[in-house]
Amino acid sequence: MNLQRIQRFSRWWASTQARDLVQRLGFGLVTLVALLTVIPIVGVVGYIVVQGASAISWDFLFSFPYDGMRQGGIWPAIVGTFYLTLGTAIFAVPLGIGAAIYLSEYAPDNRWTRLIRLAIINLAGIPSVVYGLFGLGLFVLFFNFGTSILAGSLTLSIMTLPVIISTAEEALRAVPQSFRVVSISLGGTKWQTIRRIVLPQALPGILTGVILGLERAAGETAPILFTVAAFFLPRLPNSPLDATMALPYHLFVISTQVPGMPIQIQYGTALVLMVFVLSMNLVATTIRSRARARRQW
Amino acid sequence: MDKIVVEGLSVYYSDGTESLKNVSLSIPANAVTVLFGPAGGGKSTLLRVLNRLNDLADVVLMAGRVLLDGQNILDPKFDVITLRRRVGMVFARPVVLPMSIRENLTYGLELAGEHKKQVHDEAVETSLTQAALWDEVKDRLGDPAVALSGGQQQRLCLARSLALKPEVILLDEPTSGLDPISTAKVEASLEELKKQYTIILVPHSIQQAARTADFAAFFLQGELVEYAAGKEIFLTPKDKRTEDYVEGRFG
Numbered sequence: 001m002n003l004q005r006i007q008r009f010s011r012w013w014a015s016t017q018a019r020d021l022v023q024r025l026g027f028g029l030v031t032l033v034a035l036l037t038v039i040p041i042v043g044v045v046g047y048i049v050v051q052g053a054s055a056i057s058w059d060f061l062f063s064f065p066y067d068g069m070r071q072g073g074i075w076p077a078i079v080g081t082f083y084l085t086l087g088t089a090i091f092a093v094p095l096g097i098g099a100a101i102y103l104s105e106y107a108p109d110n111r112w113t114r115l116i117r118l119a120i121i122n123l124a125g126i127p128s129v130v131y132g133l134f135g136l137g138l139f140v141l142f143f144n145f146g147t148s149i150l151a152g153s154l155t156l157s158i159m160t161l162p163v164i165i166s167t168a169e170e171a172l173r174a175v176p177q178s179f180r181v182v183s184i185s186l187g188g189t190k191w192q193t194i195r196r197i198v199l200p201q202a203l204p205g206i207l208t209g210v211i212l213g214l215e216r217a218a219g220e221t222a223p224i225l226f227t228v229a230a231f232f233l234p235r236l237p238n239s240p241l242d243a244t245m246a247l248p249y250h251l252f253v254i255s256t257q258v259p260g261m262p263i264q265i266q267y268g269t270a271l272v273l274m275v276f277v278l279s280m281n282l283v284a285t286t287i288r289s290r291a292r293a294r295r296q297w
Numbered sequence: 298m299d300k301i302v303v304e305g306l307s308v309y310y311s312d313g314t315e316s317l318k319n320v321s322l323s324i325p326a327n328a329v330t331v332l333f334g335p336a337g338g339g340k341s342t343l344l345r346v347l348n349r350l351n352d353l354a355d356v357v358l359m360a361g362r363v364l365l366d367g368q369n370i371l372d373p374k375f376d377v378i379t380l381r382r383r384v385g386m387v388f389a390r391p392v393v394l395p396m397s398i399r400e401n402l403t404y405g406l407e408l409a410g411e412h413k414k415q416v417h418d419e420a421v422e423t424s425l426t427q428a429a430l431w432d433e434v435k436d437r438l439g440d441p442a443v444a445l446s447g448g449q450q451q452r453l454c455l456a457r458s459l460a461l462k463p464e465v466i467l468l469d470e471p472t473s474g475l476d477p478i479s480t481a482k483v484e485a486s487l488e489e490l491k492k493q494y495t496i497i498l499v500p501h502s503i504q505q506a507a508r509t510a511d512f513a514a515f516f517l518q519g520e521l522v523e524y525a526a527g528k529e530i531f532l533t534p535k536d537k538r539t540e541d542y543v544e545g546r547f548g
Contacts, residue, residue, distance in 0.1 A: 178392040185350055186405035187382040296395040296443045
């Protein structure tokens with residue numbers, strides 16, 4: 001009796017219908033899992049848009065906050081985040097690309113360069129608040145830059161460097177070795193080869209990495225907490241040695257430090273920060289897909 | 298007249314796979330000299346010594362002298378950039394640079410600091426004509442070079458070397474990936490080119506060696522076994538090993 005059932009089941013299990021059913025079940029399961037990963041991003045973005053959209057107005061974007069930030073806009077924070085992102089780019093981009101060129105094109109494979117690589121990987125794993133404290137110690141206090149855009153940009157640069165270096169190095173390494181050999185065989189120096197062949201071919205990949213790195217810098221709170229961010233400033237910064245307000249820190253302040261804060265302003269600020277970061281992401285994605293379509297190798 | 302004289306050349310790679318053992322030979326100008334033999338014999342190594350592309354490889358020891366017009370190119374003081382302009386190279390697999398047909402040809406001139414359009418125009422037409430490609434591409438010089446067929450790409454690579462007006466051209470199995478028609482075109486242009494240049498060819502088959510060689514050198518495991526005029530070596534080889542290889546008993 002029982003044996004018959006087992007036999008029947010095993011015959012069914014070996015049949016085409018059974019395999020088909022299992023296949024469809026499995027396929028449905030992975031689709032479900034894939035959809036699950038989309039839900040949080042759609043949820044977060046949607047919720048912030050719904051809650052914050054009503055706050056967005058010309059006045060909100062381009063005026064100063066007042067009444068303990070319970071009214072008015074976020075203009076100084078927008079400007080501050082722009083300056084900080086720009087400042088980070090000024091330090092981190094040349095340094096990061098330079099380091100990537102060294103690692104990809106010049107560095108021999110020895111203990112020393114392995115140590116450099118290890119350092120870069122570990123740099124990427126350090127919590128951002130530690131960068132903030134490091135920046136406070138080195139740039140704000142030791143170099144005496146004070147809490148300033150300069151100190152904040154340098155701190156964010158160090159945090160951003162590993163991302164830029166590793167993506168740029170990867171982009172450089174992806175350029176076929178045969179291009180380099182051909183260029184050398186045509187009487188090119190190593191630097192001519194890098195500048196005329198390797199760098200232009202790797203540029204889209206490098207740019208993508210740069211933007212992704214800067215995007216992270218633009219959205220971070222902890223590294224700017226002790227190095228640049230001001231709770232409230234009644235004026236825009238007018239030198240790199242000035243402190244400034246910045247979007248992520250402003251959001252933190254109005255969400256936790258100000259009693260009786262209207263909720264639309266909080267979500268409006270979050271929305272602006274999110275649009276800022278996501279539009280950088282969009283630019284990076286566009287560059288990458290365009291370059292892929294044009295690539296000749 | 299001997300363009301290149303190799304004296305007691307030995308090359309050892311650090312992994313020990315391919316090497317040259319005390320090789321000496323003289324390569325005449327205005328002729329096709331063929332380096333042939335089974336794989337791993339050191340033919341490509343010798344080619345790569347002649348324009349010092351071996352500098353990029355992992356060479357542990359290099360002994361002997363290689364004279365180009367009487368000057369030792371292995372001398373550390375010899376200007377390797379100038380050497381590579383005087384000794385051009387075409388590789389087995391055509392590698393066109395990711396730019397237009399025209400830019401591929403003017404790239405070497407640009408590297409040498411030659412930016413005049415007139416010089417570029419002249420070099421583009423002459424080199425493409427010499428490589429038997431001019432008629433096929435003259436109306437689309439601005440197109441990306443990757444759009445060309447494999448055979449056209451290989452002739453473009455040949456033209457790219459010629460655009461620098463070198464004295465010696467090294468060809469490392471330049472027709473290994475080509476169909477018979479493209480191969481015939483490349484071989485025919487070699488016949489023309491040798492009036493002007495010194496040509497050193499690693500052929501992709503023994504038949505090609507026999508067809509093209511004015512002089513031929515047989516390499517076996519890093520050793521130069523026999524070096525003689527093409528007709529002699531293929532019809533009346535002196536060394537037993539050459540004879541066995543030419544007649545297809547091994548290889």
